[in-house]
Amino acid sequence: MIVNETQIKVRYAETDQMGVVYHANYLVWMEIGRTNLIEDLGFKYAELEEYGILAPVLDIHASYKMSCKYGETVTVKTWLDHYDGLRIRYGYEIYKETGELAFTGTSSHVCVKKDTFRPVSIRRTHPEWHEAYLKALKK
Structure with missing residues (x-):
């Protein structure tokens, strides 16, 4: 399985008055990962998108374990959790710089045509993406 690690x-703008990261910013970090x-x-x-295909979010699951704070450097680990040629689920873990899981x-996504929002099969429209996703799941 291939895992991306993003630092x-x-x-400061991502935190509240107490210097704690506002919960919605974790979703932004997921997107970056x-x-x-x-x-x-x-x-x-x-x-x-240039081919007129979007991948909107179907579902988000989030579990907050520990607060991240202003000034820390966090590590976002991202991998393919599930892929069936139509739906894609990515997995995420965010770690504090101490190594603690935070x-x-x-996030689950489906590829759709931009103009109709009808689902499309990546297996058919972009076989190179399909193969890369299958390979990423196996490693």
Whole structure:
């Protein structure tokens, strides 16, 4: 399985008055990790959009274990958790710089045509992405 590790320096704007990261920012960090994982696989999400394909979120699961704080550097680990040619689920773990697990989560997506929002099979439209996703799951 291929795992992307992305380092993020917690910015002041991501925190509340107590210096604790606001919960929705973890979702932003998930997106950063997901985008970086796609690039590790040799692709860019913008390429799908150029072909008129989007990958909206179907479902998000988030479990907050420990607070991250302003000034820390966190590590976002992202991997493919499930892929069936149509639906994709990514897994995430976010670690504090001490190595403590702060967050776990998943996001589920489906590829759709931009103009109709009807699901499309990546297996058919982008076989190179399909093969890379299958390979990433096996390693």
